[in-house]
Amino acid sequence: MRLFIAVLFPDPIVDSLASLRDKLHNEAVSGSFVPRENLHLTLSFLGECSSSEERLVEEVLDSTSFKPFSLRMDRIGFFQRPDGDIWWVGAEENKELSDLQRSISSSLSKKGFKLEKKRFSPHITLARRVITTTRAGRIEPIETEVNEVSLMLSERGDGRMIYTPLYSIQAVCMK
Numbered sequence: 001m002r003l004f005i006a007v008l009f010p011d012p013i014v015d016s017l018a019s020l021r022d023k024l025h026n027e028a029v030s031g032s033f034v035p036r037e038n039l040h041l042t043l044s045f046l047g048e049c050s051s052s053e054e055r056l057v058e059e060v061l062d063s064t065s066f067k068p069f070s071l072r073m074d075r076i077g078f079f080q081r082p083d084g085d086i087w088w089v090g091a092e093e094n095k096e097l098s099d100l101q102r103s104i105s106s107s108l109s110k111k112g113f114k115l116e117k118k119r120f121s122p123h124i125t126l127a128r129r130v131i132t133t134t135r136a137g138r139i140e141p142i143e144t145e146v147n148e149v150s151l152m153l154s155e156r157g158d159g160r161m162i163y164t165p166l167y168s169i170q171a172v173c174m175k
Ligand code: 2AM
Pocket: 004, 040, 041, 042, 044, 045, 116, 124, 125, 154
């Protein structure tokens, strides 16, 4: 099974992301646009895992503790690709998010997972293989609170990706 760890968003935030995706879609010549239910921010991509590895990931999440924090998405941009670019909404520099991502990655590495060494660049992918004249830039900020992290199953079905939450941890509120 193919797994990744992600932050999912409440409906009103997904609505804002989906409307940015729709605007991009309207302006684009072509592209593959992420379905509304698949919009998420990846913290760690694990790739193909066995059931015992899945349990190890759950242990890692169980041992991860974080307080709720706010996250602000403030720009739209793209990663250049030869077959059309990957367009995303980017999050502002955020120490809580980076610390959370680092803590999960380091616990996964200690359990033997080989993770990609790429620098963490928090983003929500809106579309892939995009050909457009849209320009990258600032957006009306979208602000949300992160209080849950989910282990996600990624499957291909009916010609599209289906993402299913398998396990989640909640932020710990401390008074
Ligand atoms: P992306 O949105 O930038 O493509 C599920 O595939 C999630 O894992 C996506 O959010 C994807 O990021 C992320 N991911 C990171 N590395 C990946 C890889 N090597 N292959 C597929 N997905 C990857």
